[in-house]
Amino acid sequence: MPSQAVSAVVIHKAHDVRCEPYVMQWNEDEEVLLKVERGGICGSDIHYYLHGRAGMSVLKTPMILGHELIGVIEQAPQHSGLYPGQRVAVNPSRACNVCALCLAGKQNLCRSMRFMGSAQFHPHVNGGFAQYIALNPQQCVPCQSDADSKKLVFAEPLAVCIHAIRQAGDLVGKRVLVTGAGPIGCLAIAAALASGAADVFATDISERCRSLALQMGATSASDPRDEEQFQRWSENGGYFDVCFEASGAVAAVTSVVNFTRPGGTIVQLGMGSASVDYPIGSLLVKEITLKGSFRFTEEFTTAVKWLEQQRIDPSPLLSAEVHMEDVTRAFEMASDKERYAKIQILF
Ligand SMILES: [Zn+2]
Ligand SMILES: [Zn+2]
Missing domain, CATH: 3.40.50.720 (NAD(P)-binding Rossmann-like Domain)
Known part of the structure; x- marks a missing residue:
């Protein structure tokens, strides 16, 4: 399995988030290698930053944050229908797809859902705030090549x-x-x-x-x-x-x-x-x-379409863009709800 040293945004404990090296591995026969362009800081990321937990999910070991992501494919498995250079929005859901809930189309309720950037299970599921990430092909929703990534990164919260x-x-x-x-x-x-x-x-x-x-x-x-x-x-x-x-x-x-x-x-x-x-x-x-109402299923693809078609313009919600090296500042800003709405991180 190839591996690659990348920089990633890792939460260690409350008020301790770092941009640090991480060795990622991906299975080139089955997984897509994505170069992450930008990511939105979500309420749950802020909860991990402020309290070391989000709802019932408590941080036990360091974890890469982030599940609102857009990037460009670097490498894709054959027959995946995806190709290098393609811009995609990342669906952070990884449901089991075999349980009764999944088979009933309620993947958002799957008890084995491995949602990116979540401490629900241990070992935690890493998120995507990193220069490169490995994904299942089904998680990649292609966007128009000229689509505005600042807007498309709102696909995940819009899907909700x-x-x-x-x-x-x-x-x-x-x-x-x-x-x-x-x-x-x-x-x-x-x-x-x-x-x-x-x-x-x-x-x-x-x-x-x-x-x-x-x-x-x-x-x-x-x-x-x-x-x-x-x-x-x-x-x-x-x-x-x-x-x-x-x-x-x-x-x-x-x-x-x-x-x-x-x-x-x-x-x-x-x-x-x-x-x-x-x-x-x-x-x-x-x-x-x-x-x-919890997360989403196929609404993710609908959200990407609505943003591409400019049926919804999320631009007023974007308060600032911060480079990943400055991640503590990004999280301090995102936590200051009196002054900022959505903060996006650039990778
Ligand atoms: Zn979110
Ligand atoms: Zn399931």
């Missing part, structure tokens, strides 16, 4: 949002609320509009995030602490047909139940660690459908 919209069902003509206007909330706003929603409202406690929500097409963006707004949206059983809860904040999780009309749907998209005193009475008497 398109999956959430699928969870909600038909949005045509619907009145939608998105709580939390970070990168995921903002992409959910744009994806809901692209899916036919009539109006998409947003809430966020940060003024900067509210302004991004408006740039991504929200009809209005308000502070969730606005009591009058709370009253208006709660009247007559609730104002919204569909709510996407993208903050994970306790106050948002409990208030969207009031804002959703009888028979409406709530999709939980934000990952929160806190437990919630939940208003089950309202959920019950209004027959609200509450659905979780």
Whole structure:
């Protein structure tokens, strides 16, 4: 098996991320060798950086971060349909493809999913923040050669949002609320509009995030602490047909139940660690459908297409590009949600 010394972004523990040498190996008969161009820092990467864990996945040994990636193929196995020089977006999912969930098309729920840059299993699954990475051919989604890689690297978070919209069902003509206007909330706003929603409202406690929500097409963006707004949206059983809860904040999780009309749907998209005193009475008497939404399946390819066709323009969400050598600065910026949205790393 060939091996190659590369530089990679490795998280050692909370607040300790380094750009350091790493010897990668790849199986040239089965795997694609990809030269990584750029990667987006995701919320889960930030969690590993700040807390040494993301949700229930706790970092035990050093791990290469990163799962939002775009690159150019250096070498591809024969008969893979891929060729050197081809630009691809990386689907970070590696489901087992044999379990009952995978066979039912729910690969995102696969219990053996080896998602890139995740400490869920030990040994951890390395991510793709490195100069070169090895991938299964199925993980490579070809893009137009002149496609804008700054935009295409949003394919992964956009896929998360398109999956959430699928969870909600038909949005045509619907009145939608998105709580939390970070990168995921903002992409959910744009994806809901692209899916036919009539109006998409947003809430966020940060003024900067509210302004991004408006740039991504929200009809209005308000502070969730606005009591009058709370009253208006709660009247007559609730104002919204569909709510996407993208903050994970306790106050948002409990208030969207009031804002959703009888028979409406709530999709939980934000990952929160806190437990919630939940208003089950309202959920019950209004027959609200509450659905979780986790990662994505074939929505990844849809996301690449939507970005190529400029059906969605994620550009307002890109706050800065930082070279991998400066990775600590990149993570400090990405953690400062008051000032920055998406930070991209260049390799
Ligand atoms: Zn992500
Ligand atoms: Zn499976």
